[in-house]
Amino acid sequence: MKVHIDAQNTIKYEKAGTHEHNRYEKIHNVVFEKSSKASYLVAKEIADLIREKNKKGETCVLGLATGSSPIRVYDELVKMHKNEGLSFKNVVTFNLDEYYPMNAESIHSYHYFMNEHLFNHIDIPKDQINIPNGTIDQDEIASYCKAYEEKIAKYGGLDFQLLGIGRTGHIGFNEPGSHYNSITRSITLDQLTREDAAPSFLGIENVPKKAITMGVGTVFSAKRIVLLAWGHKKASVLKETIEGEISPQIPATYLQEHNNTTFVLDTEAASLLTRFESPWLVGEVTWTDAMTKRAVVWLCDKVEKSILRLTDKDYNEHGLASLITEKGSSYELNIEMFNKLQHTITGWPGGKPNADDTNRPERKSPEKKRVIIFSPHPDDDVISMGGTFDRLVEQGHEVHIAYQTSGNIAVSNADALKYAEVAMDFLPEGEELEKIKEVVTGINKKKENETDAISVRELKGLIRKRESIAATRYFNVPDTQVHFLNLPFYETGTVKKHPLGPDDIQIVRDLIASVKPHQVYAAGDLADPHGTHKVCLDAVFKAMAELKSEPFMNDCWLWLYRGAWHEWEIHEIDMAVPMSPDQVLRKRKAIFFHQTQKDGVLFQGEDLREFWVRAEDRNKKTAQHYRDLGLADYAAIEAFKRFDY
Template identity: 45%
Template sequence: MALPSQAWLRAREQVPVKIFHDSDDVSRAVAAEMAQLIQEKEKAGQPCVLGLATGSTPMHVYGELVRLHKEQGLSFKHVVSFNLDEYFPMQPSALQSYRRFMQEHLFDHVDIQPENVHIPDGTIPLHQVARHCEEYEAAIDALGGIDLQLLGLGRTGHIGFNEKGSSRSSVTRLITLDKVTRVDAASDFFGEEHVPRRAITMGVSTILKAKRVVLMAFGENKTSIVTQTVEGPVTAQVAASFLQEHPAAQLFLDYAAASGLTRVRTPWVLGPITWDTAMVRKAAIWLAQLMEKPLLKLTDNDYNENSLQDLLAEQGPAYNINLRVFYDLQRTITGWPGGKPASGEASPAPKLAASGIPQAQHDASSNGVTPPAASSPNQAGTWRIPAHSSTANPSASPSPIARSTSLEHQLTGHVGGAGYSVYGPLADSANRSVFPKRVLIMSPHPDDDVISMGGTFARLVDQGHDVHVAYQTSGNIAVWDEDAIRFADFAAQFGAAMGLDSSRSSGIAAKIETFLKNKQPGQVDSEEVQKIKTLIRYCEARAAGRTCGAKVDNLHFLDMPFYETGAVVKKPLCEEDIQILVDLFDRLKPHQIFAAGDLSDPHGTHRTCLQAIFKALEVVRHRSWWAGCEVWLYRGAWQEWEPWEIEMAVPLSPAELQRKISAIFKHQSQKDKALFPGADPREFWQRAQARNQATAATYDKLGLPEYEAMEAFAAALSGFRQTDIQVSKRLGDRTRCREKQLYFHSRHAVEALGS
């Protein structure tokens, strides 16, 4: 459900916006509106004319409409549909065809009449395209126009395939695709070189003539373009900005996509808000970055001149605010991500890095500033503000999660509940006293563990913890065909060289080579090819794990069924996927879980893997072992936590960073150029190095100790719901209701997240 709104917080928004907890909530809300319109039109004896979009964004809307049809009898007999666009040229049976997409996700499952389905034809001769487009426009006009137009949002701001520079008066036509659009589509076509350069699309004018327009956008990677669409000027450079001129257009966003809007990112510039600890932290860090000053050098004038007068009046002077936030951020730094041994226990001997230098064990107090004493446990008994310094409890230094103040994170909405943390008691004494710990790193693909937290991975092993890694998917579709041929040939040659019966392996190698030489772009790999690509990723993951010091027996390959389609488009999560994780959790009974909290993965696997983890945790949260478990979230290759989101920062020395890079190098199939690199052309090791060094530089600029690099983590807690707001209030000012997909900072801002 969308939350209610405060109008003054929408002052900069030029088009109405609804913000929801997650993409599933958005999809259900949009499907409900469409279903209501279909029923109203049916009762009136009129056709319901829908403009439909394709791609991952509306996929769950169609799934919900199918459910309503099957379970509640929603009829599509009076629905007439017009799709936005289609690649040109494109055969309707091709994997990438939008006609095929619509058939598979909607039309084949409902009672819509085939003659009422209209999709631009990607097979007509080029000289007939102009006439076809005119006929498409005429068919829409003959029905009185589109009643509801559903849109997604491209990273360039395109709606349909109306790229940068599209005119307000443009109609259905043949266009040339933008470079960014083709890069984004590359995974669907197994390579940018296979993406068509042209497409047929409805024009901006065609879209704006619809009686109602609903645009959906999900994920942090849409944050910037959503903000431009909603708060920026109307410009042909952002085609979606033309929606500001439509009387009944509205954006439906998840928290991640909305996080760049002023009411979410910097609500204090719009009016008075409630200044809890979380919002103070965010505002002070924002101000320090704006002024390009360390936290402790911010002045009263800095606050007064940048819309923070209320904060200064309520909690000033500036130095008091600066000091509190500085200490708060300082406490996130730790060289002991699994916690220190209790007093009297022997610490593991420092292990040698590749350079032969013993690894430094960084501490938050290494800059010589001693933080103030922390608060004692609150009355709720489970959400606490634990000690941060190593001197607070001489008998047992807490693990990092015990040093972080309590907070609420909204992630998927699959779990929740007032009064306790779904993801384990935060400062549980049982967990703090455990050393060494069983640590489970969840890796969506076989390389995410070392790309995202390779330094922390190695640190945990070096400090004596029992570290396990679970690779949720095989990642086999991301292996080049040439690599599969090379390794198949190696297997055949190895058998011959070792005097083994190589006739079988040679036959398989020849079969693989023949298949791949005749493979069409986007064609699903044969079973043999999928298996050898899977083995390539397995062996690379083992090599990387050994580089980090892990035991090979502690590396678990789950092969979750949702992924194993052989194609880019995956199946929905099923009970088998969840049970695989439940069985793993019950078998290992981990004290710490690290999971990929990167919801911006352009291919969707990270998001699905995270949802699966949350569903599995919901099953096991009543187990006895769960009381001592912590859950941390790292970001993948696509995104990093904002500094005010970070709960734990693990510093890396130059040698440790190089060791991490060496582990990434072991994934040779992803090196030089990944099959699906996304929008960033850099290699994964380059992205990881730059990101970790940038995080360290951010801490340095804020006045914290300077390190070579840092890996950042956020704590995963209960799913956000209205009842949790009251819990937050009872816990007092020190409770953080901080952003994962959204920054829950005050009653006013929370109430403003809706329409």
Template identity: 50%
Template sequence: MRLDLSSHITLERTPKKYYRPENDFEEYNLARFEKIPTAIYEETKRAAKKVANDIVGDMLKKQQANEKFVLGITGGASTQPVYQELVRQHKEENVSFRNLVVFNTYEYYPVVDEAISNLQQLKDHFLNLIDIDPENIFSPDATIEKDLISENCEEFEVDMKRLGGLDYLLLGLGSKGNIGFNMPGSNLHSQTRLVMLDGDSRKDIVTHFGSLEKAPVSAITMGLSDMMQARKITLVAWGEQKAESIHEIVEGPVTDMVPGSLLQTHPEIQVFIDLAAASELTRISHPWLVTNCEWDNKLIRRAIVWLCGVVNKPILKLTNKDYNDNGLSELITLYGSAYNVNIKIFNDLQHTITGWPGGKPDADDTYRPERAKPYPKRVIIFSPHPDDDVISMGGTFQRLVNQGHEVHVAYQTSGNIAVGDEEVIRYISVMRSLLKKANSNDNGLIETYSKMRNYLLNEKTKEDIDSPDILFIKGRIRREEARSADRYVGLSEENVHFLDLPFYETGRVQKNPISEKDVLIVKDFIETIKPHQIYVAGDLADPHGTHKVCLDAILAAVDIIKEDEWFKDCRIWMYRGAWMEWEIDHIEMAVPLSPEELRQKRNAVLRHQSQMESAPYLGDDERLFWQRSEERNKATADMYWKLGLASYEAIEAFVEYKPIR
């Protein structure tokens, strides 16, 4: 069973020659805007294995010389695959880490419970699973008194110097281009110190602590000067959410506003990334600027959309001079004139637009994104949480229902951890009042409600995990909100399904890995409906987020049933969430929304009352979900208009997923 198929989605859009050049000459041309040696891999595991082999190779050389190998390590999701490979080599290949010395590059402060410190996480996932001497583990102290912080930082520096400095530094990458907690504006000569964490930094670590209010407000971090003294540095990054920072670090100027850009000045630095994290590098995003291209429809569309932005013109006004002046003369050679390219791409984009997402019956579907028959279609809309369906594709959802298709919604997780305690207190208070009004004799139930209410009001601390009963209520709150939204859309109650995938039900933000059990639940459901269309959340930005795990569960299920005869008449459309939209060169179906339809979509989203202002995971973005969604949809419509197409109020966009054969 293949459980990570979403990581292959980018491969369909990135020819291998752009990230695996055939020779040194081609590699030089492709990477000429890159100021740091950068290795791009199709899969995270392969990149992690290469980094782990590099670390082990250097360590064993020191081991043979009877010397210590000093390694700087960091927490976070990016380095986890490397640690997993190092542990595997220790257990399966008998690699010994007896001469390893590690320095933890940062530690949260203050940490009341050492079990959730960064060092403890490093121990749980790496250090306690190898044969390192515990005396060789150094870290800032997260529990010291405030007036001893400076002294502790100095001791950390002294220990590093006493052991000869770092032989190797393994770094992850923060959302603002930070390395460790050296945030934008950090002094390039900074040493180990206490730093205050801004909102974005705290949001980066929310998975670790459970919620923003539990995340610490500061951290002790190794300084940029300390890091740059390491003899070798490796930076790893995975996923679309790191793409912009990677572009700034690898191709941008050295600036303290992007602390990772300082790595350009190190003589022994290498960056390892996957294709998603590489998506903003010139050779991936604009390959025509560095090499001869393998021109297909999507790449031509990407180039033309880019050109329109550069010269500030709609498609049909582009000239031969515009193409020649901006590195796209190849297209003029291929098509004979700017007009021929312009009209081709204009028509391609025009053909993505449809008001009939399920296909228009009794119509010529030659240039439509969806086929006319069969009609009506059986449709499954998979929603990772109980509100992603209406947030991300609420207008399309409404159209599918109004146009007579048999629509089913499948909520993959309960979403229970995203309900605030105040919501539960309110519902419990209502239930207690109803029981008392009805003169209920069930004193046990009333007492249970009273205990839960008192616990939430007076006893629960930031570190406490909700009880199964409280999680049940939170899950039911979200379930009934979803039913309310579906009723508003006009969906029959029997077509609303709750899958409650097991990976999610931990009671914590940190979820379990996807399992075969999750996949089989999805597979069985799909086989029950035998749909002609499947809509799935295609958010790939967070490699370890719920949306990606839910997508992997669906794609793994599809991988099992893709050869079934009935499935050959099924298409899979990927939508995106409230934060990002598909780039316009990837969009294959664009569903326009009128002002009235956008208002109806908003009303459906507002049915999810627990996810308005009180939702624990809204983050620092002050916009509510319906606002984020509307602005995203309007921006997509505005982009189509700027390219010279019709002006719509809003557009929801989709990309087709074709099962890997």
């Protein structure tokens, strides 16, 4: 039996193999537009299991995971405990893993994570919590792991196992090569896993090389398994896991043989599954404009042809016969799609004055527009849309830049110390010098698990502010049109942030109401539901929704850009702004003003290229794709998707 979620968002059961897409998909999965709704339903299933076991006087044994994916599930369970009286007194938990070596008190430990997100907020007895010990002596690890297995068995095994998935396909810390029958043990972490963890450790050199983890066999013994995955970064490994062959190189594929597993995904994580990437291969589709555009671009990539060279045979041999039947012929369809994609390209992102705008992405009037570019961090504006930003100013629009967060945690102590010591050398004796000395002392005395002192965070925020102003001045934006919002949710001094609150939304709302923009640009990165970009985007969405009744909002369009790592797919793009080689260089120079984010930036993640290189490569790749489709030939292109709020 398999779990699925019906239209009323209640949990139902059905036999496997009843969906057409199951001829491709070997693991049952459900896909949600929003991870928040998915997380609530998973939490509800866990809560129902706890209550059911409690009624029977039985212990509920939960296997729990860490990472960003389950955070919202834990939040929902805490709400259910506080608001609905859900008790955890009959619950025993076993966590999947822990870094080794790792002190339980460290902010990087999974002990700390679980206490912070769940255990400190519910009524579970502390002696019923089990998390691998990251401080056990090396020569005692084998016996410790054996005892961990025996304790799980003593409780009758896991009733429910919650999982995430790493980009290597690991579950727990079962890295590529893990055996089907593996049990709790010590393991060496894959380089990619360590790179993904690097941001929270402020550098890969601080990430442990080993861990203690439940084995694949231990996980597989759970009566029920739910795996959570959000965002496009997980899409590739999920396709291999759900549709590929079972392989020890992707340990998650072992779950294909578990008889009660469900993957719970958001749309971006599921985007490469056949039923989403090429649904015409699965069954009948409704040929909307969006679906037709997707299919034609997909076919061009598949047969390596430009749009106008596609033939009836190409369509027929690749599952698109119904599209040709509906449209009449490949000739007519090709011309239609060529024109639609060609019309996304414009050198006038604010609209072209005195021109026919019927087939242009932006309106020609008003001729001079008021524009707000929302930048989650103090460099996303130039990294993600620096060419368009420059073009808007050059074409005479009133461009406002709104930096939503201070970005202070992304400034290294070494950089902060350098600036503080310059100030010490410059300032005479007095109150200001004493404050700078206090900052230097705070940096030098800071211990590993401590957050920066407020004065240190202030300095780091000012460093990023001045770098931003240098870049906006380079693009000839008056300082009065540069806004530092310093949204409160961000100011925790750690990677973990507060939830979005009313104060954050009000700050964004006040700026929009003040400027009364015709265009708003915002970062549309949705990969991490708890990431700063997503929270900043939600602040814009909520503020604009609250202002929707205001008359000026009738003329306000919202354009979404992507970050340095990922671009909109060609079929998703509503506006493509080309850049000449000279404009590419101007964008690069604007990025260079953010010196603290160059050469060894703290939050590089899995991609070791510098931000400016990533941005240029992404823009060049988009231009190359347009070129391959037989469209215009440009050095680089920045892409945007219009959002109807």
